[in-house]
Amino acid sequence: MNAIISPSELANALVGPNPPVLLDVRWQLSLAKASGEPPFDGRAAYESGHIPGAVFVDLERELASEPGVKGRHPLPAAEDFGAAMRRAGVTAARPVVVYDGGQGWAAARAWWLLRWTGHPDVRVLDGGLAAWEGQLETAVPEPAEGDFAPVPGAVPLLDADGAGALARSGVLFDARAGERYRGEVEPIDPVGGHIPGALSAPTTENVGPDGRFLPAEELRTRFKALGAAxxxxxxxxxGSGVSGAHEVLALAVAGIPAALYVGSWSEWSSDPARPVAVGPDPQ
Structure with a gap:
């Protein structure tokens, strides 16, 4: 099953016999504490213009639970996630297409959660709203209640112990920027560096200058060169299971199944007993 959909394919699907449920998940990583700038308001961006029929989904409130010892964006409770998806009109009988402003991270988080909880047909709009050439609307739709009943566990999930072990026994990719992996800077979490044995694979290198995914063969070549073979x-x-979901999506485009460690560095680094590696080498 395809994990992404092009803008032209989406335009055709929306006028087809079984149009997808559209979810708008605009969100940006907030560095407000460090910069003093106000956090990005995804709801306001949605209300200023969205793909017709799209329903806004709040990443912080509906695609994650409260931050704590499990990280900055822990998994939401299954019942809460299911209720949010039903409010958005999600059903098992209709495909779902998720998009964000163009970065793809937030859309991938929603994609991964829907896949993990068993939805059979969900895709991410390649390039997000920035790639959409159709009209936008400001009217907020009121979808009929959906019937989606989440059943967690449909795709693999890692906890901290599992991630640490996989870094030694298999391949564990760190999707953050290289300087954060190396421990040169850490603008958000308490400690810089990476999980010992993990390989640096910044998610920004999965897309081209237009923000759309590289062709599947190029992604496959990239990941195999990094050891996924x-x-x-x-x-x-x-950092907290958002951009990592984008890397899992890129791996899916490449035909390589991968597990997500949702707690990610925000969980790992919060426990001083866990080992930390710094520098360019996995160690």
Missing amino acids: DGRDVGVYC
């Missing part, structure tokens, strides 16, 4: 188990983490 010969049937080895693959996992991904990032």
Whole structure:
């Protein structure tokens, strides 16, 4: 099953016999504490213009639970996530297409959660709203209640112990920027560096200058060169399980299944007993 959909394919699907449920998940990583700038308001961006029929989904409130020892964006409770998706009109019988402003991270988080909880047909709009050439609307739709009943566990999930073990036994990709992996800077979490044994694979290198995914063969070549070959188990983490979901999506486009460590560095680094590696080498 395809994990992404092009803008032209989406335009055709929306006038087809079984149009997808559209979810707008605009969100940006907030560095407000460091910069003093107000956080990005995804709801306001949605209300200023969105793809017709799209329903806004709040990443912080509906795609994650409260931050704490499990990280900055822990998994939402299954019942809460299911209720949010039903409010948005999600059903098992209709495909779902998710988009964000163009970065793809937030849309991938929603994609991964829907896949993890068992939805059979969900895709991300390649390039997000920035790639959409159709009209926008400001009217906020009121979708009929959906019937989606989440059943967690449909795709692999890693906890902290599993991620640490996979870094030694298989392939664990760190999807953050290289300087954060190396521990040169850490603008958000308490400690810089990476999980020992993890490999640096910034998620920004999965897309071209237009923000759309590289062709599947190029992605496959990239990940195989980094070690995702010969049937080895693959996992991904990032800062808090958002950009890491984008890397899992890129791996899916490449035909390589991968597990997500949702707690990611925000969970790992919060426990001083866990080992930390710094520098360019996995160690």
